[in-house]
Amino acid sequence: GAVVSQHPSWVICKSGTSVKIECRSLDFQATTMFWYRQFPKQSLMLMATSNEGSKATYEQGVEKDKFLINHASLTLSTLTVTSAHPEDSSFYICSAHTSGTYEQYFGPGTRLTVT
Amino acid sequence: GQNIDQPTEMTATEGAIVQINCTYQTSGFNGLFWYQQHAGEAPTFLSYNVLDGLEEKGRFSSFLSRSKGYSYLLLKELQMKDSASYLCAVRDPINFNKFYFGSGTKLNVKP
Numbered sequence: 001g002a003v004v005s006q007h008p009s010w011v012i013c014k015s016g017t018s019v020k021i022e023c024r025s026l027d028f029q030a031t032t033m034f035w036y037r038q039f040p041k042q043s044l045m046l047m048a049t050s051n052e053g054s055k056a057t058y059e060q061g062v063e064k065d066k067f068l069i070n071h072a073s074l075t076l077s078t079l080t081v082t083s084a085h086p087e088d089s090s091f092y093i094c095s096a097h098t099s100g101t102y103e104q105y106f107g108p109g110t111r112l113t114v115t
Numbered sequence: 116g117q118n119i120d121q122p123t124e125m126t127a128t129e130g131a132i133v134q135i136n137c138t139y140q141t142s143g144f145n146g147l148f149w150y151q152q153h154a155g156e157a158p159t160f161l162s163y164n165v166l167d168g169l170e171e172k173g174r175f176s177s178f179l180s181r182s183k184g185y186s187y188l189l190l191k192e193l194q195m196k197d198s199a200s201y202l203c204a205v206r207d208p209i210n211f212n213k214f215y216f217g218s219g220t221k222l223n224v225k226p
Binding site (some may be wrong): 032034036041042043044045046049091093095102103104105106107108109111 | 125216219
């Protein structure tokens with residue numbers, strides 16, 4: 001149980017375009033989902049917290065107009081990187097949490113390359 | 116804020132025991148996690164400590180001392196597949212669902 005999927009697993013896009021990444025909890029309802037970014041050889045940096053039906057809470061330094069988060073249902077959250085630039089190239093990982101547990105369940109990650 | 120420190124890299128031999136340390140300075144404490152992450156993959160849960168002491172789970176054990184702001188992950192009978200990064204994470208004292216990760220320790224297991 002507690003499986004989280006992400007789509008796509010990797011994507012290459014041109015500078016200036018937008019990319020949408022999906023995060024789904026497959027066998028449980030996620031009250032909260034989190035989006036992390038990880039640069040090579042670095043740890044996960046929390047970008048934002050996403051609660052179903054409400055606006056995401058962004059960490060300091062993360063541009064909410066650039067990284068649009070939509071948590072439309074208890075099993076789906078999306079991250080849209082708008083007007084992508086090469087410096088946005090990174091590994092984006094989502095995680096999901098459900099009430100009554102202390103653990104976060106991570107998706108397999110999406111590798112974004114902006115050319 | 117949260118400050119979490121781990122060694123950057125360690126090397127150990129197959130079959131040996133290795134201890135990976137983590138120290139943290141946080142505004143409060145609400146639990147510490149260890150995750151394993153293979154290159155290019157998502158982290159997988161290893162252990163959770165909220166009280167002082169040792170939690171054992173097969174070849175992996177994790178220890179916590181809240182008064183010292185210190186934890187370690189102990190890996191016994193090392194296998195080549197244990198080569199990975201090990202991430203220490205602490206939970207936000209107010210928002211239980213938020214985790215803050217250390218920079219991770221890259222463990223290289225050699226034959």
